[in-house]
Structure formats: structure tokens, C-alpha cells
Amino acid sequence: MADEMVRRAQAFINGAYEGKLGIDRIPETGVTGWPTMFGLTRALQYELGITSLSDTFGPTTLSTLASKYPSLNSATVPSANFARIIQSGLYCKGYDGGDIDGLYSSRVQASMAKLKQDMGVDFTYPGGDLVPKVFKGLLNMDAYVTVNGGSESIRAVQRWLNGTYVSRRDFTIIPADGHHSRDVAKSVLFAVQYEIGMADGTANGVFGPGTQSGLKSHTVTTGDSGPWVQLFSGAMILNQRPVTFTSSFTSALSSAVSSFQSFAALPATGKGDFSTWASLLVSYGDQSRKGEACDGVTRVTPARAAALKADGIKYLGRYLTNPTGGKPYEKA
Known part of the structure; x- marks a missing residue:
């Protein structure tokens, strides 16, 4: 379902950064998706002074953010557009981002505290400040509440x-x-x-x-x-x-x-x-455990069968076709 505030967030990206992010205009649909999150990520990189913009919130973005703004709040947010990126990200995540007016307001602080609580990091990062790792979590499509019948x-x-x-x-x-x-x-x-x-x-x-x-x-x-x-x-x-x-x-x-x-x-x-x-x-479990079954692509000679049986193998699966024209490997 379309959300008017998400649409306004998309319009903000298009209006404030037209021709600056190296991407096409974001469709102003009011529906959150990766194109919007990529746009916000690139906008953040632009505001941080990163010259090689990317859809990925990677190590360079994280380290630059940590060095310049280790804790963002109403006193430390560097510009109105920087705050609008945060506000837009909150709306795309389903939280109240205020009026997308460039202010790190009490509404933004309350939503940031709730986001961290939903993530489970509120004891590590208490209060309404925004720290780099939470910012990274804000600008992706991960959910921090149970969705789609989750456990x-x-x-x-x-x-x-x-x-x-x-x-x-x-x-x-x-x-x-x-x-x-x-x-x-x-x-x-x-x-x-x-x-x-x-x-x-x-x-x-x-x-x-x-x-x-x-x-x-x-x-x-x-x-x-x-x-x-x-x-x-x-x-x-x-x-x-x-x-x-x-x-x-x-x-x-x-x-x-x-x-x-x-x-x-x-x-x-x-x-x-x-x-x-x-x-x-891991899906393969303990690879050192002894098994009772194996498979193979080579012919099972009497000697091989005896060796497998002596090693505890009881069951053998084997390919039966030979498309290689007589070579020992028999696998379609």
C-alpha cells in the first residue's frame, strides 16, 4: 500500500539530489523498495563527501560516518538534508520521521529509540541518538518487527x-x-x-x-x-x-x-x-563423522566394493550413464 510520507521521501531524493547521485530518478510510488534505499544510501555518501557513490552501505561509508559523526542528534546533525535522509529512512522503515523538514526533532528521537529497541540494541545504544551501525540498519530492507508469519x-x-x-x-x-x-x-x-x-x-x-x-x-x-x-x-x-x-x-x-x-x-x-x-x-554438519552411504561416478569393481564395505559403507548411489564414451567417469 502506498504511503504519502514515503512518497515525500522519494520526492526529496529526486529534488535535492537530481543529477548528483549517478542514478535515475526514484519512482515516486509511495512504496518502499531497494531503489529508494539505494537513493538514500547514495545521498548519505554525498553528504559525507564520499566521491565514489555506491548502492552499498559498505566499510567506507560506515568508517567515514563513524569518524565524522559517531553520534547524531539535534546538536550534531550537520545539515537539514542530512536530517531529511534520516527522517526519510525512518518512514521507509515504518517509523515516524517527523515532517521531513530537516529537523532532528523529539519525534525523530522517539522513533530512533523505538527502532533500537526493536533491533535489540537499546541497552548498548540507549536514547534517541543515531549511531553508525544503526544508520546502516536504517537504510536497508531488513525488518525489525515480526513480519509474514515470523516466529x-x-x-x-x-x-x-x-x-x-x-x-x-x-x-x-x-x-x-x-x-x-x-x-x-x-x-x-x-x-x-x-x-x-x-x-x-x-x-x-x-x-x-x-x-x-x-x-x-x-x-x-x-x-x-x-x-x-x-x-x-x-x-x-x-x-x-x-x-x-x-x-x-x-x-x-x-x-x-x-x-x-x-x-x-x-x-x-x-x-x-x-x-x-x-x-x-552448517548444512553439511560434522564432516569427520563416519557415514554408511556414499555416491560416486566411477565403476564399482569387486575390489572397490570390498574396500567400501570394510570402511563401513552399506549403501552406494552411483550414476549409471556413460556419455563420455568409455572413460571411467559415468555421470550425465
Whole structure:
């Protein structure tokens, strides 16, 4: 549905920055979309003095904003158009941005406080000031309220991740919309790496050898408590397991873990061991676990069959066509 204030925000971009942003005019439809957010991002870069404008609110935009305006409010916002970018972004996100009049008013401050509360970062960034990472979250299409039938349990995990780790250098505010996504999964890996003790610049959100080694030292089980249990119960929730987001490893959580382990063909111990962590965090799980099945593109000779069986393989899937004209690889 069209929103008059979003239309006014689009008209502001077109009027104030015509011929300056390197993009076509924004359609003044009153409907928020990426073209509008890209326009606001480029407008912000223009106001910051960045000469190479981009649709992306990347490291250069974030670092320039942090160095020039680490905290924006009625006393520090540098110009009316700078304030209008903020006001327009609020309307595009569904918050009250005032009259798009170039003022960082009490209405803007109240909306900024509400936005941060919805994100889950209000304890880290209290009040109505706008800080760079929140600005980055303002100028994208992420939602910070539950949308499209999203899960309140997933949203609780998302808000906790934001609030707990937003002060780390490479952690970006993620959606708080109640839906799991690639960005949310990566944020959990960042959180695991931070809890392991990885420094900023080392933590990268990748399930690599260092992360795997650290997880092997952090099995969680009944009676445990703290952030490791919160991460584990959160990962269970993101994998659609019916558990409570908690910092205490209860018998109920252990029972749910056993059920998940059975589903994933893991030993049903009820403990959050490495293989279970891996199955929750990445699609391929623990790649060192022994399997009973394999597939292949080469012919299974008696000797190969004997070797596979000796290695514990019970099931074999194999391509049967040979389009390569007699070569050993048989895959259509």
C-alpha cells in the first residue's frame, strides 16, 4: 500500500539530489523498495563527501560516518538534508520521521529509540541518538518487527544476537523479523567465534578449523548455564526445534536435543557435543563423522566394493550413464 510520507521521501531524493547521485530518478510510488534505499544510501555518501557513490552501505561509508559523526542528534546533525535522509529512512522503515523538514526533532528521537529497541540494541545504544551501525540498519530492507508469519522465538534470538554482539567490529545488525536466513546463520557463527575468544579481524563468520576446534571444547549439557547455552538453544530454535530460548540447559532441552540427534542420525546423548553443534550451524554438519552411504561416478569393481564395505559403507548411489564414451567417469 502506498504511503504519502514515503512518497515525500522519494520526492526529496529526486529534488535535492537530481543529477548528483549517478542514478535515475526514484519512482515516486509511495512504496518502499531497494531503489529508494539505494537513493538514500547514495545521498548519505554525498553528504559525507564520499566521491565514489555506491548502492552499498559498505566499510567506507560506515568508517567515514563513524569518524565524522559517531553520534547524531539535534546538536550534531550537520545539515537539514542530512536530517531529511534520516527522517526519510525512518518512514521507509515504518517509523515516524517527523515532517521531513530537516529537523532532528523529539519525534525523530522517539522513533530512533523505538527502532533500537526493536533491533535489540537499546541497552548498548540507549536514547534517541543515531549511531553508525544503526544508520546502516536504517537504510536497508531488513525488518525489525515480526513480519509474514515470523516466529517470535526466532525474533528473540535475533534481538539477543544484536544486543550482545553489536559492539564487535565486524558484527552487523541483523533482521529481527522472526525468519531464519543466511545472514542470521552467519551472525551465529560470529557469536560462536567471539565466545571462543577470537579477536576482531580474526572472527569472520566462517565454520573453519579454528571455530571447529573451539567448539570441541564447549560441549553443553544438563546443568550448564551461560552464553554457550543461549547460543545452543538459539541454534536449536533456528533449526525449528520446539525449545525455549534459554541460558540454562534443562532436562527439557536435553530431551529435545536427543530428538534432533536422532533426526540427524547422531548418537542420541542429549548433549550439545561438537557433531550436534556442527549439524545446527552448517548444512553439511560434522564432516569427520563416519557415514554408511556414499555416491560416486566411477565403476564399482569387486575390489572397490570390498574396500567400501570394510570402511563401513552399506549403501552406494552411483550414476549409471556413460556419455563420455568409455572413460571411467559415468555421470550425465
